[in-house]
Amino acid sequence: xxxxxxDTAGSNTSPYDTWAKSATDLQTxxxxxxxxxxxxxxxxxxxxxxxYANGLTDASMAPGDTTTGPVQVxxxxxxxxxxxxxxxxxxxxxxxxxxxxxxxxxNMDHIHWHNVTFDGTNxxxxxxxxxxxGNNDYCLFRKCIFENSPAIGCYYYRSGIxxxxxxxxxxxxxxxxxxxxxxxxxxxxxxxxxxxxxGSFAYDRLSTYYGCLFYDNNGEDLDCDQANxxxxxxxxxxxxxxxxxxxxxxxxxxxxxxxxxxxxxxxAVAGKAGFRGGQANDGSMIEDWNVFxxxxxxxxxxxxxxxxxxxxxxxxxAPGDDGYTPPDFNVIDGKEIDSTEIDLFWxx
Amino acid sequence: MATYNVTIxxxxxxxxxxxxxAMRAKLAPLKAxxxxxxAAEPEKVKAFIRTENxxxxxxxxxxxxxxxxxFEAIGVGVDE
Numbered sequence: 001x002x003x004x005x006x007d008t009a010g011s012n013t014s015p016y017d018t019w020a021k022s023a024t025d026l027q028t029x030x031x032x033x034x035x036x037x038x039x040x041x042x043x044x045x046x047x048x049x050x051x052y053a054n055g056l057t058d059a060s061m062a063p064g065d066t067t068t069g070p071v072q073v074x075x076x077x078x079x080x081x082x083x084x085x086x087x088x089x090x091x092x093x094x095x096x097x098x099x100x101x102x103x104x105x106x107n108m109d110h111i112h113w114h115n116v117t118f119d120g121t122n123x124x125x126x127x128x129x130x131x132x133x134g135n136n137d138y139c140l141f142r143k144c145i146f147e148n149s150p151a152i153g154c155y156y157y158r159s160g161i162x163x164x165x166x167x168x169x170x171x172x173x174x175x176x177x178x179x180x181x182x183x184x185x186x187x188x189x190x191x192x193x194x195x196x197x198x199g200s201f202a203y204d205r206l207s208t209y210y211g212c213l214f215y216d217n218n219g220e221d222l223d224c225d226q227a228n229x230x231x232x233x234x235x236x237x238x239x240x241x242x243x244x245x246x247x248x249x250x251x252x253x254x255x256x257x258x259x260x261x262x263x264x265x266x267x268a269v270a271g272k273a274g275f276r277g278g279q280a281n282d283g284s285m286i287e288d289w290n291v292f293x294x295x296x297x298x299x300x301x302x303x304x305x306x307x308x309x310x311x312x313x314x315x316x317x318a319p320g321d322d323g324y325t326p327p328d329f330n331v332i333d334g335k336e337i338d339s340t341e342i343d344l345f346w347x348x
Numbered sequence: 349m350a351t352y353n354v355t356i357x358x359x360x361x362x363x364x365x366x367x368x369x370a371m372r373a374k375l376a377p378l379k380a381x382x383x384x385x386x387a388a389e390p391e392k393v394k395a396f397i398r399t400e401n402x403x404x405x406x407x408x409x410x411x412x413x414x415x416x417x418x419f420e421a422i423g424v425g426v427d428e
Contacts, residue, residue: 074424082425114424143425166415189412211408233404261404291401344412 001036001068004029006087008043019080026073026089027052031060035110036068041087042076046122047100048092054102055123056089063135064110070140075115084115084143084167085347091122098125106134108160113141120149120173127173129155136160136182141168145347148172153195156180165190169347176201177217181226187212191344198223209234213344220249220276221267224257231259236274238266238294245269246276247295259290266294273300 003017006029010022016029019040023029029039047055064070075087089100100118108130120127127149130136137160146153146168153173156163160182167189170177177195181203190212192199197219200209205226214221214236221236236247247264250257257277264274274295292298385393419425 072424082423084425112424114419142419167412189408189415211412233408235405261401263401263405289397289401289404291398 001038002034004033004037004039006039006041006045008045027056030056030058033071034062034068035065035071037071039071039073040076040080040082041073041116042078042080043086044088044090046090046092047097048095049097050095052097052102054104055091055097055099056101058103058105058107061105061107061111063107064112066110070110070112070138072112072114073116075117082115085117085145087115088117088119090119091124093122096122096124099123099127099129101128103130103136104132106130106132106136108136108139110138112139113144115143116141117145117147118154119145119147120151120153121147123149125150126152126155128153130157130160132157136163138162138164140164140166142166143168143346145169145171146173146177150174152176152179152201154178154180156182156185162186164188167344167346169193170195170199176219180204180207183207186210189344191215192217192221195219202226202229204229208232211344213237214247218245220245220247222248224248224250229257231257231262233261234263236262236264236267238268246272246300247274249276261289263291263293264295264298265292268294268296270296273297276300 002015005016005019005022006024006026007019007022008024010016010024011020012024012028013021015021016023016032019042024045026039026041026045033039062071074082075084077083077086091097091100100120100123118127127146129152136156139160141154141164143166147170151173152175153170154165154177157179162184163180163182164186165178165188166186168187168191170190170192171194173195175195175197177192177199179198179201183205185204185207187200187207187209188211190209192212193215195217197217199214199217199219199221200223201219202222202224203226206228208230209222210232212234214234216238221238222231231248238247245267247267248257248259259275267274272295274292275298277300416425
């Protein structure tokens with residue numbers, strides 16, 4: 001296992017094994033690393049389209065594995081201490097690449113990104129994107145920021161299983177904060193806010209959102225377009241600017257959207273709802289301990305020949321059931337949530 | 349390294365599901381009495397639910413802090 005360093009102020013001297021000898025281009029190390037290697041990176045790398053038309057690439061990237069270990073890219077502060085928000089990839093304002101990071105070859109298995117900001121201000125598409133249907137399994141993003149892109153912050157398209165986003169931030173993107181179409185993803189303690197469309201467009205299956213905060217996205221905070229999603233102890237709030245759409249929407253005729261112990265509040269635009277079962281055959285379970293407040297409607301179900309349930313004993317509600325008849329331990333007029341009550345503003 | 353690779357999601361997922369199971373376990377014996385209370389004292393029932401909902405959020409923050417400590421311990425980040 002080898003340790004590399006990346007710093008735009010380094011001397012770019014092989015084997016890049018100290019901060020002084022740091023590579024000045026992360027791509028140099030991407031092309032070098034092997035399973036089990038660690039890259040410490042700091043500063044801001046600006047990527048121009050003349051050098052990397054689509055952004056940094058995985059064309060020559062070696063994946064991690066479960067034998068030797070993952071490859072870890074760890075953002076650090078100026079002192080070399082691993083810390084969030086200190087290493088940034090961004091586009092060149094005068095020569096914009098497609099993305100900061102562009103995964104086309106499917107070599108992202110077991111790659112762990114810690115503390116990396118993908119700033120999409122000066123790219124022409126998504127800040128981070130995978131475009132393959134191949135092997136980008138068991139990736140981990142922890143305390144990474146996907147922000148300000150003219151499209152989607154993180155576009156993880158039909159690519160990989162068990163991708164984990166832990167304490168990541170998706171904010172200020174023109175369309176969605178995240179579009180993930182992989183399977184079995186885990187989103188823990190992530191923050192999806194102030195995006196032009198959905199906070200998360202969940203085209204994934206068997207995913208879990210735990211302890212996440214969604215706020216003030218212009219589209220649905222969470223648009224569940226695929227099956228078997230658990231939304232547990234999350235806050236979805238439209239207080240500050242007022243979202244123009246629903247808190248959670250399910251659609252696509254899928255089953256098993258399960259909401260437990262969440263607060264879904266202040267989606268107050270006419271015709272919108274805290275939770276919307278959007279299309280036929282959705283099977284959406286609004287289990288207990290949810291608090292709804294300040295939504296134009298709290299629960300709306302549309303064209304519903306399928307089933308839904310509000311109870312922990314999984315009693316099935318009949319189509320058309322308003323769901324408010326006890327035993328139903330959801331509160332629809334709970335106290336107003338303060339978005340900061342769930343402490344996920346670690347980058348503030 | 350392999351342990352790190354495998355256990356991050358497993359351990360965290362288990363912790364989350366433990367919280368969920370605890371929620372359900374606590375609710376189960378309360379279900380009948382809360383339902384019985386609903387007609388006469390709905391505000392008491394709602395207040396209880398709000399309190400529990402708030403407790404879950406505090407637990408979320410506690411788990412997050414545990415996770416921060418874990419990542420700091422393995423050298424990939426410090427708590428902000």
